[in-house]
Amino acid sequence: MANKYSWPEKPALLGTSVKRLDGPDKVTGRAKYTYDINRPGMLYGKMVRSPLPHARVVSIDLSAAEKAPGVKAVLAHVAVGAQVMYQGDPVAAVAADTEERALDAARMIRVRYEALPHFANVEQAMATDAPAVFPGGNTRQGATEETGDLVAGFAKAAHIVEATYATHVITHVCLETHGCVCEWDGDKLTAWISTQAVIQSAQQFAQALGIPQANVHTIMQYMGGGFGSKFGPDSQGIICAKLAKLAKAPVKLMLDRKEEHLDTGNRPSATAHIRAGITADGMLTAFDGQSWGTGGAGATSGFPLPYIYNFPTRKRTHKDVYINAGQQRAMRAPGHPQGCFLTEILMDELADTIKMDPVAFRVKNLPPAAPNAMWAEYFARGAKAFGWDKRHATGDPTPGPIKTGMGVSAHRWGGAGQGSQAHVDIMSDGGIVVKCGTQDIGTGTRTIVGMVAAETFGLPLSAIKVEIGDSLLPFSGGSGGSTTAASAMPAIRVTSVDALEALFAKVAPALGTAPENLVAEGGRIFIKGTPAKGLSWKDACKLIGTEPISVNGKWAQGLSGSGTSGVQFAEASVDIETGIVRVTRILAIQDCGLIVDKLTAESQAYGGVIAAINFALFEDRILDRVTGQMVNPNMEMYLLAGMSDVPKIDIMLNNMPERGVIGIGEPPTVSTASAIANAVRNATGATIRSLPLHPHKVLAALEQEKAGGTN
C-alpha cells in the first residue's frame, strides 16, 4: 500500500550512481580512522598473550614491567590458576608513553605456564583416544534434520555420488586492526573504537566496566573493515579502558597483525561426507550428509546444507568440533560460503554423471521462483551475458599448459533490517542535519543516509549534513547480517518526510495553499502541478522562524524487504605445469530490493567477489599440527590477492524497487569460490573437493587425474 512514506516512483537520486560523500576525505587522509586518533598525553597499550594453545597460568610477574621506563599501568587480565584455551588468549597488558616502550615492557612481563593437552586440528579432537580438553566434551553433536523417505529417495536414483567436501578456516584480515582509544573524565568514558556497532559497543563497555551506559560515549567515524568481527570492545577494548583508568591518561590500544589472526575471529571450517542421488533425467532424489567443522575453542561451526537446491528427501547431521584456536566470529554471510561450496561442487559432479549442462541441471532442481528466489532468471541471463554456450565439456581440449574453464554457483541471503531511529533538523538558513546512530563500516552508509534525505527534500546530496557513527545519536543496530540499509533507510525516509511535512505547514500559508498540495523537487517547494507557484528551498526555510524544525522518527514497515538471491559465473585458467589458478572473469548477478546508491551497491559486490577469490585461492590459517601455533600469522605467508590477481568483474544488479531496501553487504561473497572451483574442474577434469585451491593441491589432483581418472 502506497502511503506518504513510500519510496518515490520516479526518484531523482535513488538508484543512480553517486560517489561516496567521504571519498575525498579518505583519499586525502583527512578521514580519521580509530588508528589515527591521538589525544593529548595519550599512552600506548600492549597486550601479553598466551604463546601456548592450552595451558594453566602458574604465575604472572608484573614487577619488572612496572619498573620499566615510561610505563604508566600494568595489569593481569587472568588470575593465576586460570586456563588459557588458545594461542593468543589474553593474559596481561601494559601502557607506556611510547609504542616501543610498551612493547619492551610487555616483553618483561613474566608468565609461567603449565602446558596442557591441546588440539591443533579436528582430526586430533575427534580421535577416539583424545584427552578431555574442553569441559562438556571435545565435540557437540547437533540434532538430525530429516525430510522425506531417504531410502526411497536413493532407490529412485540412477546415479549416486558419494564424496567428502571441505572448506578451511580463514581469518577476517581487516586492514585496520581491532582496537580503540579510551579516555576517562572522572567516571565517564569516551572510546574511539573501530567497530561495526557503535551504540552496542557503549553498552558492552558499560556492562564490562560496571558503569552506567549513560556514562559511555563511543565514536566510530571511519573504519578499515570488520566483516563481522567487530561487534564490540572485546578483551582489547576493556583492557584499554582499564589501562586508561589505572594510568589516568588516554590509552590507544590497536592490535597487531598477529593478534588479529589469533584472536579476532575466523570463518569456521566445514567438512561433509555426502551421498546424493539423481535420476537419469537429472532430478535430484536424495541427500545424506554428515558434517562437522571447527569454530575454535568452544565455538559453533554451523552452516546450511544442502544449499539452495531442492532435494526431495534429505538427512543431515552436524557436529561442532572444538580445537585450541581463537573462536570464530560471524564472517560475511556466516555459514553460506561453506554450505554453498559443499553443495555446488557436488552439483557439478552430479551433472557430469548424466552429462548434463550444469546450468540446465541447476535450473531443473531449483525451489519455486519468487521475488527472493530469482535464480532461474539469473542463470538464464548470466549464461547469455557470460558466453556459457562456449563452455566446453569437462576438460579443456586446447593443447599447451594453460587450460581454461567455466563454472557457476547460486546463493541466497536475508538482508532484512528494522529498529533504527533518526532525527532531522531543518534550519531557517536551509541547512539540514540528519542524525542516526548507525555506522559506515566502509560500505557507504554515510552516503546513502544522505541520499535518502536529499531525495525526500528534492535537494542535491551536498545539501545534507549527515551525522552517524556516534553513540549519542538516535538508536540504530550493529552493522551485521546486511541489515544496515534495510534498518536505517526507512528511518531516514520516515523522519525526512515528517520534517518536510512540518516545513510544508510553515510554507503553505505563504503560498496560499494547503500543505498537502506542496511538493519538494529540484531545490524548490511548490504547488503540485504548477512549479511557478513556489519558493526556492532557501526562501521557503526562511519561513521556519527561530525554532528549527526538529523531528524524530523511526523505522516503519513497508519500506524494506527481506531475502535476496544471486548467481555467479566464473572463468578460470589453470597452468597444469605449476598448478597455479588464475581467475580471468567473474559475472555476479545480484538483487538487493530497491537500489539506493548503485555505485556503493556495486562496490559491495566487487568487494565480496574479491574477498571470495582470496578464500578460494589464497587465504589459509595454518596451525602447526604439533605445537598448535599458527605458522602464518602475518600477511607475508597468509596471502591475499594483489591487484594483478583481480580479474575482470562484471556486476549486474537487479533493481526491485517494489521490494523496498534490502542489504547487499554479504551475499555477493557466497558463490564466487564455488564457481571458481567448478571452473577449475571444467578446465582440467580434476575434481578438487576442498579449498583452498593452492597450487600444490591442484597439481597433485592433476597428477591423480592423469594416473587414474578419465578426462
Place this chain on the structure above:
Amino acid sequence: MIGSLSHRTLLQPRSLTDALKMLRDEGPLVPLAGCTDLYVSLNFGTLKGTRFLNLWGLAGLKDISVRGDVLSIGALATHTDLIRSPLVQKRIPMLAAAAREVGGVQIQNRGTLGGNVANASPAGDTLPVLAAADAVVVLRSAAETRRVPFTTFYTGYRQSVRRLDELIVGFEIPAIHGRQWFRKVGTRAAQAISKVVIAGVAPAGRAGSVRVALGSVAPTVVRATRTEAALAGGATIGDAQRTLLEEIAPIDDIRSTSEYRRRVAANLLARFWADAHRK
C-alpha cells in the same frame, strides 16, 4: 613479537673507504642497504644485530657499466635500476625479468641486488640468474678485493664465503651467448616469494652452452650441471628431468611442499627446453 628498536645503533659512513674502515675497526656491524629484508627480520623478532652500517648513501655502488666484455653491476643497484637499465636489458634480459618479479614496485625501488645476494635466501629471485650467468661476486674489505665465482659463493643454508669485514661491492657478468629464459612460480601474481624459480640459457645455433639454475629447491641456489650436461649431450627430456630430480633437494615448508617443488622443477625444465627450441 616484533623486535625491539631500543639499543640499536646505526653508523653512517660517508664513503666506501669509510664504510670498510668502520667494518674493520668497529665491527661486528650488519650492513644495511635497502633494508627490505632487514625490516622483515625486525618484524619477526629475528633480527640479531644491534649495530648497523648504512650503505644506502654510497652512490658509487649503484653503477651499471660495461668494461670490455664484462657487465659490472654495483651492489646497490636496485631492482628498479636493473629493470630500467638498457645494458641489463640488452646483455642479461633474464636479470631484468627476475627483478621485475621481485615484490612490488616499492620493494623494487628499495631492494638491491647486493641485498638479495647477501641475504642468501634460497628463494632470492636474482640468484638463479646470477648462477646461470656465471657471474662473479666482487667482495671488498679495507685490506683487499676478492673475486668469487657466484656458484661457489654460498657454502650452506644462508651461509657464504663473505667475511664479516667484507662488503659485496658488485657483480661482474661475462657475455652470455644463447637464449635466456626465466620463470618464477609464486602463488599470486606479485608480492609472492618463490615456490620455485628457474633461469636457463639455451645455445642458439653454435653459440653458447646449456645452463640451468634453480632457487627454492635446495638449501642454496642450485646450478644443475649434470642436467645441463644431459641436455647438451642430447638426452631425452624425460632423462634430463630425472637427472634434475637427483640434483635438487627441496623441502616442505610453509610456502610449498617438497613434492610440489620437484614436480614443478621437472615441468619447468621441460617448458624451458621446449620454449628454447620453438622457432
